Amino acid sequence: MADAQRIYIAIVGVGGVGKAFLPQFAHLQKRLDSQQPPVDLRLILARKSNKQVLTERYNGLDPNSVLDTLNESKKPYLDFDEILGFLESAPGKVVLVDNTADLGLGKQYPKCLKRGISVVTPNKKAFSDTWKLWESIFDAAAQGGSHVFHEATVGAGLPVLSTLKELIETGDEVTKIEGVFSGTMSFLFNAFMPVGGGGGKFSAEVKKAKDLGYTEPDPRDDLNGLDVARKLTILARLVGLQIESPTSFPVQSLIPSALESCSSGDEFMEKLPNHDDEMEKIKDGAAKEGKVLRFVGSIDVASKAVKVGLEKFDSDHPIAALKGSDNIINFYTKRYGSNPLIIQGAGAGGDVTAMGVTGDLIKVIRLLQGQ
């Protein structure tokens, strides 16, 4: 019977995704401990914005109680270089699980990866910032012999990036990617313009989505299209396009220009009903063509055209028929011909996002095993 191999895990972020990740991690730890040969996952660091706990001698923290331990911690807050020193000195391979949406931490990935520390994360800001950061992340991983996975940056737990990578790596030619990449926008337009007619005023549907918790606390953070633009940036880069940033291609904002200067989300929500006519006109135009409106992102690979905004679809198109807050991603490729390869399902929420992270962690562990 082989000795257990030890892999050291550091977790940063205990918000919605981080909290959902902990029980998934505990489940994985238990499973790997009982398999043959066993793998001993040691949780050696948990960190949030102003606190951290780390183990003195690289013995393990209990993932089931680490949240309390973290909240009660009175230890001085270390800067990231001190954390990095601690991780680097671990007597084995280390994986950093970043469950934050913090670009600052994303900028530290190259340093980690170069020193052999692998990274798994749903942090889309890190992968949709400058092209330079993107390049330095993957260069650092190659240099350090470490691994970096970020499945949950697009479509949460849906197998979007892994499928795209496999299409490319097996030699298929991806010609176009098109889909609904935001749970908020999906919910909003499935309600504003359902197939078969109906739907309320745009401002009323935004308010409903906000009240149900489907939007960010400030709905402008969804309506400006930037979240979708970040995801498209990541997909386009994977497909081989050198996209400088999520603002370097056309992104349609649904914030009426007159309301761009609102000083708060509340003021915006109050004034939005005054602009319902603008959206109603676009809706009527689509209805006259027998189509529905959806907020989509698309990448046309040959022409290198990336864009985000409203598009019209026939009512029997899979994008029109979407339900609830589901995402849908259509991959058009040479091999798949006229009917795309489609991935569909919930693309937001703590549990399914954490699943993307845990799935990535499993992949990294498999790659580290036996090394």
Added chain:
Amino acid sequence: MADAQRIYIAIVGVGGVGKAFLPQFAHLQKRLDSQQPPVDLRLILARKSNKQVLTERYNGLDPNSVLDTLNESKKPYLDFDEILGFLESAPGKVVLVDNTADLGLGKQYPKCLKRGISVVTPNKKAFSDTWKLWESIFDAAAQGGSHVFHEATVGAGLPVLSTLKELIETGDEVTKIEGVFSGTMSFLFNAFMPVGGGGGKFSAEVKKAKDLGYTEPDPRDDLNGLDVARKLTILARLVGLQIESPTSFPVQSLIPSALESCSSGDEFMEKLPNHDDEMEKIKDGAAKEGKVLRFVGSIDVASKAVKVGLEKFDSDHPIAALKGSDNIINFYTKRYGSNPLIIQGAGAGGDVTAMGVTGDLIKVIRLLQGQ
């Protein structure tokens, strides 16, 4: 710069999938040869039903010309134990790529895996035969420290098995799997009973599908439901159900009982029009409920109920809206709630099936690297 690592590849089967696999393999070989650190994939064996070529000193065959070399080979045909001896003596890790649908070869997997030879294959007979064979395949891999992947046994290149495995491994609870798992059956029922009405007589649609090459040479091999039952057997086993064989649960055959004794496919096709009334009656029944007929497989995990056959669906159900010969697989899980995770696209054809095999080969190579 690290030395190239060598991995030895043996290919069996040069039919539809095998022929499509060769250029994908050549593409992969080239890519891995130029990456850092490089991996040298050496093709050391190509084999078909009555011929083989193997390299004397484990130097490599050229995948671009191996088909000709194989067809011109005059060497005596070796039995599988001799082949196994040759593979086992290779000076490094070996992967057997089985592109046949040969159960006999499937029964050799345990021997290969136990000796450290990994296996990737679309051979669904091997994974849907007896429970004993299934168990001995995975036991042998664990014993031999080798890897076995068979993504293309369900849905060809669609990421069906990898997604199911990830749901389970990350701790989700799969409650139900339902879908259209046969390109032939998809094409047949999308034509026989399209959403919105229409469609010809059943026998005429079967003939059309046959003429277009969507069925097996003998259409009874599709209509008996066994192909779908084999795929359901594999999925059910992965989800934890101990399914003895593809005939140990209800499978509806669309071969009229009076035609079961036909001695040839031609005789069957000739007599099928006499039985159109039976199918027409079922179609009318569904139409009266405003539904359409589809040939589906389903697994209800809690009740351990696996079944294959005709079901009725509302016209706005994703299964009803399927196009052409596409497959669709719906995973209902605790985490994804009422809206399933859906994978959809072409589920048959040489290129997309070979893609599933190549994708698996890439995974095995990653796992073998550094070992």
